[in-house]
C-alpha cells in the first residue's frame with residue numbers, strides 16, 4: 001500500500017547520513033565519556049565536537065549548549081530553575097503553548113509562590129503583543145515563555161521583537177523553538193533570548209536527545225543530581241551516539257536549509273490551491289501565507305459527524321496526518337490551541353494538521369486530496 005507521511009511536526013524521518021554517523025559511533029566509539037582512558041577521551045571528544053557544531057549553527061558559544069533527553073526535559077529544567085534559582089515570581093505565557101510548557105507551568109504554579117498570566121491570543125493565532133507589554137509593565141521578577149512556531153497551526157512569533165521587549169522590561173525570555181530549530185536560521189548573537197530548547201527528532205535526527213541553550217551568565221542548578229556530566233547540570237552518562245546524530249542532523253538541516261525551505265513552501269502552496277479547488281468553503285486555522293512553511297492546519301467543510309472518522313479513513317489509505325498535536329490524536333478532547341481561536345461550532349468540525357518535510361512529493365499531496373474527496 002502507498003504510504004504518505006505528512007506528520008512532520010510530530011516527528012521526522014531520520015536522514016540516512018545521520019543513521020550512518022550514529023551506527024559508526026555505536027559500533028566504534030563506545031567508551032564512557034567520563035573515563036580517563038583513550039576510549040573515554042574519544043567519546044568525550046565526540047560530545048564536545050558535537051556541542052561546538054551545534055553552537056556554530058546557532059552562533060552561540062559551546063558552553064551555552066546543555067544536552068538533555070528531549071525538549072520536554074529542557075523546558076522543565078529551564079522553567080523550574082527560573083523559579084528556584086533566578087527567583088522568578090511571575091510567569092507570562094500563552095494558552096497555545098505545547099503541553100511541555102503549559103502543563104509544566106500549571107503544575108509549578110500549584111507548587112510554588114508564582115503567579116501565571118496568559119497573554120491574549122488574537123483570532124489569527126498570533127500573540128497579542130500590546131497585551132504582553134501591558135502585562136510586563138507591572139513590576140515583578142518575570143519569566144516570559146512563548147513558543148517560536150506553534151506546533152499545531154504554525155503561527156510564528158517574532159523572536160527579535162519579543163526578546164527586545166523582554167529586555168526592555170528586564171524579564172527573562174524562554175522560547176520553545178522545537179518546531180523551528182533546523183528549519184530556520186537563528187543567530188543567538190543577534191537575538192537576545194535567554195533560553196531556548198530543541199529536540200533532534202523534529203529535524204531528521206534521533207529520538208531521545210535534545211538540548212537547552214542557556215545564555216552565559218545565567219546560573220541554574222541541576223534537575224538531575226548525581227555525576228558531573230554537562231557541567232553537573234545534567235547528571236547521567238551521555239548518549240554519545242544520539243548527541244553525535246543530533247549534531248549531524250542539525251548540520252545537514254542548515255546546509256540544505258535554503259533549497260529545502262523553498263521546496264517545502266512549494267508543497268504547502270500546492271496543497272492550499274488544491275484544497276481551494278476541490279473543497280469550496282475550505283478554511284485555514286492560521287493564515288497559510290504567514291504561518292510556518294512546513295505546517296498547514298485546514299478546517300474542512302465537512303459535516304461534523306465526519307470529524308471522528310477522517311483520520312481513521314486516511315490512515316487506512318496509508319496517509320499520516322494529525323488532528324492538533326500528536327499526543328491528542330485519537331483523543332476526543334478538542335485541541336487546546338484550536339479552542340483558543342475557533343468558535344465552538346467550528347471546533348466540532350474537522351481540522352487537520354498537514355506538516356511537510358523535503359521527503360514529501362506533489363504526488364503525496366495529490367494522493368491526500370484524492371482520498372479526502374472519498375470521505
Ligand code: PLP
Pocket residue numbers: 009010070071072073098100147149150151176178179199210325326
Ligand atoms: N514543544 C513543541 C513545540 C513540540 O512540538 C514538542 C513535540 O511535539 C515538544 C515541545 C516536546 O518535544 P519532545 O517530545 O521531543 O520532548
